[in-house]
Amino acid sequence: MGDAGQVTWIVFWHWWALAAVLLVFEMMLPGVVFLFLAVGAAASGLFLMVMPSLSIELQLFVFAVVSVLSAVVLRPTLRRLQRNRGIDENLNARGEALVGRTIVLDAPILRGQGRVKLGDGSWSVTGPDMAAGSRVRVTAVQGTELKVEPAP
Numbered sequence: 667m668g669d670a671g672q673v674t675w676i677v678f679w680h681w682w683a684l685a686a687v688l689l690v691f692e693m694m695l696p697g698v699v700f701l702f703l704a705v706g707a708a709a710s711g712l713f714l715m716v717m718p719s720l721s722i723e724l725q726l727f728v729f730a731v732v733s734v735l736s737a738v739v740l741r742p743t744l745r746r747l748q749r750n751r752g753i754d755e756n757l758n759a760r761g762e763a764l765v766g767r768t769i770v771l772d773a774p775i776l777r778g779q780g781r782v783k784l785g786d787g788s789w790s791v792t793g794p795d796m797a798a799g800s801r802v803r804v805t806a807v808q809g810t811e812l813k814v815e816p817a818p
Contacts, residue, residue: 676722681711681729698744705740706733764804768817774798775814782812 688704709732710725720728764784771791772783780791793802793814802814 676714676725678711678715678718681707681714681725685711698741702733702737702740705736706730762807764812765807766804768801768803769814771796771798771800771802775800 685704685707688700688707692698692700692704706729710729713728714720714725769782769784771780773781775791775793775796777795778792780793780796782789782791790811791802791814792811794816796802796816801817803817804812805815806813
Protein backbone atom coordinates (compact mmCIF):
# COMPACT_ATOMS: atom_id res chain seq x y z
CA MET A 667 0.00 0.00 0.00
CA GLY A 668 2.86 2.38 0.71
CA ASP A 669 4.62 1.45 -2.53
CA ALA A 670 2.27 3.40 -4.82
CA GLY A 671 3.80 6.80 -4.05
CA GLN A 672 7.38 5.61 -3.63
CA VAL A 673 9.97 7.08 -5.97
CA THR A 674 12.47 4.72 -7.52
CA TRP A 675 15.95 6.16 -7.18
CA ILE A 676 18.49 5.89 -9.92
CA VAL A 677 21.97 5.11 -8.70
CA PHE A 678 25.03 6.54 -10.51
CA TRP A 679 26.09 3.15 -11.81
CA HIS A 680 22.77 2.82 -13.67
CA TRP A 681 23.91 5.70 -15.88
CA TRP A 682 27.30 4.05 -16.32
CA ALA A 683 25.64 0.78 -17.30
CA LEU A 684 23.61 2.72 -19.88
CA ALA A 685 26.86 4.30 -21.13
CA ALA A 686 28.39 0.82 -21.51
CA VAL A 687 25.37 -0.44 -23.45
CA LEU A 688 25.51 2.63 -25.71
CA LEU A 689 29.22 2.01 -26.36
CA VAL A 690 28.43 -1.57 -27.37
CA PHE A 691 25.82 -0.19 -29.80
CA GLU A 692 28.47 2.23 -31.11
CA MET A 693 30.81 -0.65 -31.85
CA MET A 694 28.15 -2.77 -33.54
CA LEU A 695 26.47 -0.15 -35.71
CA PRO A 696 27.90 2.08 -38.45
CA GLY A 697 28.41 5.76 -37.90
CA VAL A 698 29.19 7.73 -34.78
CA VAL A 699 25.99 8.45 -32.86
CA PHE A 700 25.85 6.37 -29.72
CA LEU A 701 29.30 7.58 -28.61
CA PHE A 702 27.91 11.03 -27.80
CA LEU A 703 24.97 9.55 -25.92
CA ALA A 704 27.39 7.34 -23.96
CA VAL A 705 29.40 10.42 -22.98
CA GLY A 706 26.19 12.07 -21.78
CA ALA A 707 25.18 9.00 -19.77
CA ALA A 708 28.63 8.74 -18.19
CA ALA A 709 28.52 12.44 -17.26
CA SER A 710 25.07 12.01 -15.70
CA GLY A 711 26.42 9.14 -13.63
CA LEU A 712 29.36 11.26 -12.51
CA PHE A 713 27.10 14.16 -11.53
CA LEU A 714 24.84 11.75 -9.63
CA MET A 715 27.82 10.23 -7.84
CA VAL A 716 28.97 13.71 -6.72
CA MET A 717 25.44 14.91 -5.88
CA PRO A 718 23.38 11.84 -4.87
CA SER A 719 20.20 13.87 -4.31
CA LEU A 720 20.08 15.16 -7.91
CA SER A 721 16.54 14.93 -9.27
CA ILE A 722 15.72 12.77 -12.29
CA GLU A 723 14.84 15.92 -14.25
CA LEU A 724 18.29 17.40 -13.65
CA GLN A 725 19.91 14.04 -14.46
CA LEU A 726 18.09 13.98 -17.80
CA PHE A 727 19.02 17.62 -18.39
CA VAL A 728 22.72 16.83 -17.79
CA PHE A 729 22.41 13.81 -20.09
CA ALA A 730 20.88 15.88 -22.91
CA VAL A 731 23.21 18.88 -22.61
CA VAL A 732 26.41 16.84 -22.33
CA SER A 733 25.35 14.57 -25.22
CA VAL A 734 24.75 17.55 -27.50
CA LEU A 735 27.92 19.34 -26.38
CA SER A 736 30.01 16.22 -26.88
CA ALA A 737 28.61 15.85 -30.41
CA VAL A 738 29.43 19.47 -31.23
CA VAL A 739 32.94 19.30 -29.76
CA LEU A 740 33.99 15.74 -30.58
CA ARG A 741 32.64 15.31 -34.14
CA PRO A 742 35.18 17.68 -35.79
CA THR A 743 37.97 16.18 -33.70
CA LEU A 744 37.02 12.64 -34.73
CA ARG A 745 36.89 13.64 -38.41
CA ARG A 746 40.33 15.26 -38.18
CA LEU A 747 41.77 12.17 -36.46
CA GLN A 748 40.30 9.91 -39.14
CA ARG A 749 41.88 12.01 -41.91
CA ASN A 750 45.24 12.08 -40.11
CA ARG A 751 45.20 8.31 -39.62
CA GLY A 752 46.21 7.92 -43.22
CA ILE A 753 43.38 5.67 -44.28
CA ASP A 754 43.75 4.92 -47.96
CA GLU A 755 40.58 5.97 -49.75
CA ASN A 756 41.33 3.29 -52.37
CA LEU A 757 41.58 0.50 -49.82
CA ASN A 758 38.81 -1.55 -51.40
CA ALA A 759 39.51 -0.33 -54.94
CA ARG A 760 43.04 -1.62 -55.39
CA GLY A 761 43.20 -0.80 -59.07
CA GLU A 762 42.29 2.86 -58.56
CA ALA A 763 45.52 3.30 -56.59
CA LEU A 764 47.44 2.27 -59.72
CA VAL A 765 46.08 5.05 -61.95
CA GLY A 766 48.95 7.37 -62.90
CA ARG A 767 51.59 4.87 -61.85
CA THR A 768 54.37 3.92 -64.29
CA ILE A 769 55.10 0.20 -64.62
CA VAL A 770 57.37 -1.96 -66.75
CA LEU A 771 55.79 -4.64 -68.92
CA ASP A 772 57.14 -8.10 -68.17
CA ALA A 773 55.29 -9.48 -71.22
CA PRO A 774 54.48 -7.79 -74.54
CA ILE A 775 51.12 -6.25 -75.41
CA LEU A 776 49.98 -7.96 -78.62
CA ARG A 777 46.85 -6.98 -80.54
CA GLY A 778 45.98 -4.57 -77.72
CA GLN A 779 45.99 -7.24 -74.98
CA GLY A 780 48.60 -8.30 -72.44
CA ARG A 781 49.31 -9.09 -68.80
CA VAL A 782 51.56 -7.57 -66.19
CA LYS A 783 52.62 -8.74 -62.73
CA LEU A 784 52.32 -6.21 -59.93
CA GLY A 785 53.26 -7.24 -56.43
CA ASP A 786 51.61 -10.56 -55.75
CA GLY A 787 48.99 -10.24 -58.49
CA SER A 788 48.65 -10.35 -62.24
CA TRP A 789 46.61 -7.80 -64.19
CA SER A 790 45.23 -7.76 -67.72
CA VAL A 791 46.39 -4.70 -69.65
CA THR A 792 45.03 -3.06 -72.77
CA GLY A 793 46.79 -0.50 -74.89
CA PRO A 794 48.93 -0.11 -77.98
CA ASP A 795 51.20 -3.02 -78.92
CA MET A 796 54.51 -2.78 -77.04
CA ALA A 797 57.45 -5.03 -76.33
CA ALA A 798 58.23 -6.59 -72.96
CA GLY A 799 60.36 -4.20 -70.88
CA SER A 800 58.50 -1.10 -72.14
CA ARG A 801 57.54 1.53 -69.60
CA VAL A 802 53.81 2.27 -69.53
CA ARG A 803 51.58 4.55 -67.49
CA VAL A 804 48.23 3.32 -66.14
CA THR A 805 45.49 5.69 -67.36
CA ALA A 806 42.37 3.91 -66.11
CA VAL A 807 41.04 0.78 -64.47
CA GLN A 808 38.03 -1.12 -65.68
CA GLY A 809 37.28 -4.03 -63.39
CA THR A 810 40.49 -6.09 -63.32
CA GLU A 811 41.87 -4.58 -66.51
CA LEU A 812 44.41 -1.77 -66.60
CA LYS A 813 44.35 0.64 -69.53
CA VAL A 814 47.88 1.78 -70.33
CA GLU A 815 49.74 4.12 -72.64
CA PRO A 816 53.46 4.53 -73.34
CA ALA A 817 55.14 6.35 -70.47
CA PRO A 818 57.03 9.55 -71.27
